[in-house]
Amino acid sequence: MSMIKQLNYVVLLSFGMSAFANADFVNVxxxxxxxxxxxxxxxxxxxxxxxxxxxxECYLRQNTAKALIKANQEFQxxxxxxxVFDCYRPLSVQKKMWQILPNxxxxANPAKGSKHNRGAAVDLTLVDKQGKELDMGTPFDFFGQKTHHSYRQLPKNVLANRQLLKTILAKYDFKPINSEWWHYDYRPQAGAPIADFVWQCPA
Structure with missing residues (x-):
């Protein structure tokens, strides 16, 4: 075993794998x-x-968070x-959600893991200067055709709001999924490891 591998092994024994599980995550x-x-x-x-x-709390991979902040600056x-409605999601929570709705x-099937479990996805919308949400046609977590990007039977302002969200986020490498207008994956981190750590709450 090389000296570097020996040192890494000692560190893992001293601090545990959990010490490295959230090393690349940041509180947005x-x-x-x-x-x-x-x-x-x-x-x-x-x-x-x-x-x-x-x-x-909203935790994301550092690169995902930095890209989100750049997008937010342009929206401002x-x-x-x-x-933000959801960010990093522990795998244990993913398993619980799958038990409730295995669709x-x-x-996402926890057997494969989701981009949320990788800290590479965010669920979000936009608010105006008064903090009022822009009309996106449905609430967050609404299950039905109206949440799909391909669904076009919506008022013009709703379609425009969704397009604004999509256009700006795309500039910073966030890709939507068709079934949820609020869900965006940060493509450069799509292959990041699945994590299952739970963040600490403020005292």
Missing amino acids: KTLDDSIVLDMKYASSDNFLKQSVYPCG QLGYRIK STYV
Whole structure:
């Protein structure tokens, strides 16, 4: 065993694998406190009808967070801000969600893991200067055709709002999925490792 491998092994024994599980993650609010948090899975206001997070913190891979902040800065120039519904999601929570709704159209199979489990996905919308959400046609976590990007039977302002969200985020390498207008994957981190650490809550 090389000297470097020996040192790494000692570090792992001393601190445990969990010490490295969240080393590449960052709390988004520590980088940009203008981003609004409405972490739905830290409350009962979600399709699970129960809280599955210890508190409403938004963690992402550092590169994902930095790209999100750049997008938020551009939205601010237009008079809007990003509002986040979900960020990194522990794999254990993914398993619980799959038990409730085992439908890969709306919930990623935990056997494969989701981009949320990798810290490479974010669920979000936009708010105006008064903090009011732009009309996106449906609430977050609504299951049905109306949430699909391909669904066009919506008012013009709703389609325009969705297009604005999509266009700006695309400039920073965020890719939508068709079935949820609010879900965006950060492509450069799509292959990041799955994580299952739970963040610490403020005292």
